[in-house]
Amino acid sequence: MVEIHGECTGRFEVVREALAAILADDLGASVAVHLDGEPVADIWGGYADEARTVPWERDTITNVWSTTKTMTALCALILADRGDLDLAAPVAKYWPEFAAAGKQDVLVRHLLSHTAGLPGWDEPMTAEDLYDWEKATSRLAAQAPRWEPGTRAGYHAITQGYLVGEVVRRVTGRTLGTFFAEEVAGPLGADFHIGLPAEHDHRVAQIVPPPPNGEERANPPLNPAEANTLPWRRAEIPAANGHGNARSVGEVQSVLACGGTARGVRLLSPEGCERVFEEQFRGTDEVLGAPMRYGMGYGLDTGGFPGPRTCFWGGWGGSLVVNDLDARMTVAFMMNRMAGDTLGDTRAITIVTAAYEALSAG
Template identity: 60%
Template sequence: MEIHGICNERFSAVREAFTASLRSGADVGASVAVYLDGEPVVDLWGGYADQARTRLWQRDTITNVWSTTKTMTALCALVLADRGELDLFAPVTKYWPEFGCAGKEQVEVRHLLSHTAGFPDWDQPMTLDDLCDWEKATTLLARQTPRWEPGTRSGYHRFTHGFLIGEVIRRICRQSIGTFFADQIAGPLSADFHIGLAAEHDQRVSDVIPAPGPAPAPHPRVTIPVGAYVTTQDTWSTQWRRAEIPAAAGYGNARSVAAVQSVLASAGQTGLVRLLSEDTCHAVFGEQSHDIDLVLGIPLRFGVGYALTAQDAPVRMPDRRTCYWGGRGGSLVVNDLDTRMTFAYVMNQMSHKGLTDPRSNALLHAAYEAFTP
């Protein structure tokens, strides 16, 4: 299996782990990137862009990264906070007055970012059509009552996360979150990541491949079960690609994910572009919750917009100022502010392992070998 791209010899263990994953068949097509001080030291890709293995994964191949998109949505909010246009501790009603009913008057912006607001789901079943209808999705959320006291526990806001934060951003900027992200973040960074994919990029898309075998039963510690609104096959549709579903429908590859997120790991600036102050970067690490997540049933420690490293975290990494999140099927991004490293892994072959996917974890551990004396 031929691997393409660049890899600094200091990170040769990443190349070896990536090659092994593709050769073993664990990956069909994938990409991995490591940025240090905002610059790429690993940018590798290989394998196939389709399940039939007839098209090679190219340098510019992109795919749906599912909930890794949430880190892009969070970054949009942080950029506005850094500019003084968004107060992370303000009530959501400051920006979205209609939200202030049914016991939500005290829900703060930081609660939306940390999955502690009490809205892991809609109160009614949602179809793909509903998820593609921004006004319907946000109006329904504005009418709901929180399912627990906001700010006290996390319960993963799988799809609602992007609509809640995205509507706050829309009220401030009078732009959709996809447009804001493209204009204010991806554009200045020349990053090939998209929330709402234009037709001109369709030929580069590698559709995600369903995970083999049946989905596992919910974790026994799940308190609030949340239904699945879309199947893997739904994401192959033009409807999904064009919609702005900012918790789950972002398109990119490891290079573009790392290029954007490295702003956080490199104190707010990459190259000539500064998007955040150091203080705003550090604000991510204000702990909002640390408990068994009510929806996922696993221990999670959430900061502002990202999960934080902890001894009981599902993603094992050194105990540093490190934040992360991943996507359904296995994609992962990690920002380490102490080493100024960003790690990203994006693939098309999905698994049922989530944040504990052995492919992403092996690559991450290989990246950290570069920092071992």
């Protein structure tokens, strides 16, 4: 049996049992459950490397792929709550060059809900191009939308981070990673990074890609092993290269679950948190090929979670964070061995189910 480290309080021991069952034939992972902003489960186990020579430790972090989008969305919600960013305004109000090629009517909320018509770049891109912020953003500013903004949704897997990130940069004068570090992670003491400083390299768990399935993933074609390279870590890719663990993801996202305040730190008003539930799209996402409901920067519950006022998002290969604003609960699962499905797999759902089981037992 794999040893699970960390603490679970009382009835949340069932979450430890769930992680132990997962890691019996997996690699490494961390799980956190926050209730009323406080940790009731903070556990981890397994290995940080594919060779199983480096244990997953308390401070191990890993690339969490699109779970990063929840951090980027939170930055936008914070700016909106402060009155610095109007989510219903044209993007070009803040980023004038963006009005090119018929995008004058693209709104900030379209960026947050994958409805802007910019799910990828039209010009060929390489992974290296993602490390050039000016190139990535200027190309998006110059191209035409692929559909009338707001009428359809197609997952902006990588582009969303550059789009929202550039708006944040224009509004604040700071890059998304810097704004997040100074205004979110710093005040909360959360070990989450968008653009990873070199001093943290020694504790990064290697991403283990899934078996190849013969499909190219958008433009640029992205090999998941790219996440193990130093250029990827150093860049700011606000839709895909956040580094953290379940504890730090939960520490940040529990602010949203708890009406804007967690552990004595207020980042949002209760009204600012409610904006996440302003539905922007309901239907089939044309990139994912799956039924989705999008609010302001998060996926919204379609009946799969026990709590109706739930928002979530996950990362390529399996990471996931779920915020239940009625239960004031946040559940996070971060791992390093990727599953083959873009939309994740059953591991995180097993953890979320266990957390709700514990909650109902209270």
